[in-house]
Amino acid sequence: MEDELKACDLATLATLEFERVLSENTLTGSCYLLGKLHGEPAIVHVQRTAIDPSAAPGIVKEGLDSLNVFLDNRPYFSAHALLKRGPDALPDLALKLIWPCTDVHIKKYTAxxxxxxxxxxxxxxxxxxxxxxxxxxxxxxxxxxxxxxxxxxxxxxxxxxxxxxxxxxxxxxxxxxxxxxxxxxxxxxxxxxxxxxxxxxxxxxxxxxxxxxxxxxxxxxxxxxxxxxxxxxxxxxxxxxxxxxxxxxxxxxxxxxxxxxxxxxxxxxxxxxxxxxxxxxxxxxxxxxxxxxxxxxxxxxxxxxxxxxxxx
CATH class of the missing domain: 3.30.428.10 (HIT-like)
Known part of the structure; x- marks a missing residue:
């Protein structure tokens, strides 16, 4: 039972009782969340994953599922895109978890x-x-x-x-x-x-x-x-x-x-x-x-x- 409780899995993350955002970084597209998992204090770091430069050309050419252009002023264009899903699909997010966390952890990751x-x-x-x-x-x-x-x-x-x-x-x-x-x-x-x-x-x-x-x-x-x-x-x-x-x-x-x-x-x-x-x-x-x-x-x-x- 103890091993099941300490496992980091979808079932555990689904128990998150969110309290507040400790800090965010718009440059890296990440944030630190404070909450509780199974009643214990936890910090969850959520960040967009980095793109492997060698894979980027293939993603642009044939790896996109949809494109929503929100800026069209030639020569400048900006868009939101969704990746195609498949067995070789890139992960969308990188998650890091500190659980149970201490007051020192909370202070460290607080803006x-x-x-x-x-x-x-x-x-x-x-x-x-x-x-x-x-x-x-x-x-x-x-x-x-x-x-x-x-x-x-x-x-x-x-x-x-x-x-x-x-x-x-x-x-x-x-x-x-x-x-x-x-x-x-x-x-x-x-x-x-x-x-x-x-x-x-x-x-x-x-x-x-x-x-x-x-x-x-x-x-x-x-x-x-x-x-x-x-x-x-x-x-x-x-x-x-x-x-x-x-x-x-x-x-x-x-x-x-x-x-x-x-x-x-x-x-x-x-x-x-x-x-x-x-x-x-x-x-x-x-x-x-x-x-x-x-x-x-x-x-x-x-x-x-x-x-x-x-x-x-």
Whole structure:
């Protein structure tokens, strides 16, 4: 009965008790909905699927079922079109589901104002580290389920064992069809690394291995070469189990790739190479400036320290 309840299927989605729209993006044709599924809080991300450029000519020539032209002013025309249905028909929507979701998830996907905040090593010790430590282990149980092979085993692209090991698999933000939108995540096995502040010189071989294997997998599986990939680390990350993002350079720039939050893997490795053999590493001693939404759990604490320091 528990497995049936947790299944993501049409019967489950039909129980959606819609509450409100958290946010929308007219550029990507997507929105985040908040509601309940089987009485549990849930976030549903609804987005139009990307068109494979190689399939687009065939769709235009013979894959349309109907055409409704709403702008006719030669040389400019605009129309709404419906695709023909068939065994090879493209999916119309890409759905992502977070269920049950937490208050942190809801705040993350709610439209909100953002502000640049400054985090010094001292602020990390007094505000950020206690915030990270306050999360119960259950918050990253889904990560351990992947690393232990209990979930998503069929999606793993590369896996290595031990403290210097990691897994590479497609990120949930990728539809796994459009190469230009390629998005992978490397999850490390060492749970003591929560963010880039925890990295030291001893982690350089791990980071080099992630870079090497990511390049190798992307070249062999999709023909995507090293120069077509961004490898970066978020700070602040969305969850505190260390991971590296591997994204096609042609991918539409998202907030998570903005200056301040995304730090290139090569640059982080350079920081570590310049760090002392003993004592805190450069990432542990650096001051970071990044944007946070007003709903983020760190926002109020960091803002209070910043305003006290500047006398705002």
């Amino acid at each position: 909100q104002q953002r502000r640049l905040l400054i985090e010094t090593p001292a602020t990390y010790d007094t505000v950020v580290e206690p915030y990270i430590s306050s999360f119960p282990p259950e918050r990253t149980e889904w990560v351990h389920a992947i690393l232990e092979g209990r979930k998503e085993a069929e999606r793993v692209l590369f896996s290595s064992p031990g403290e210097q090991g990691f897994m590479l698999l497609p990120d949930l933000k990728w539809d796994e069809t459009t190469t230009a939108a390629l998005y992978l995540t490397a999850l490390v096995r060492d749970g003591s690394i929560r963010s880039l502040r925890d990295l030291t010189r001893r982690h350089i071989p791990l980071l080099k291995s992630i870079k090497r294997e990511a390049y190798d997998v992307c070249a062999k599986k999709w023909g995507v070469q090293a120069g077509e990939l961004r490898l970066f680390i978020h700070y602040q990350p969305s969850y505190y189990h260390f991971h590296v993002h591997v994204v096609h350079v042609a991918h539409e720039i998202m907030a998570g790739m903005a200056v301040g939050q995304a730090h290139m893997l090569d640059e982080v490795m350079s920081w570590l190479e310049l760090s002392p053999e003993e004592g805190p590493s450069l990432p542990a001693r650096m001051t970071f400036t990044y944007a946070l939404g007003t709903e983020h759990g760190l926002y109020d604490g960091l803002l209070a320290v910043q305003e006290e320091a500047t006398g705002e």
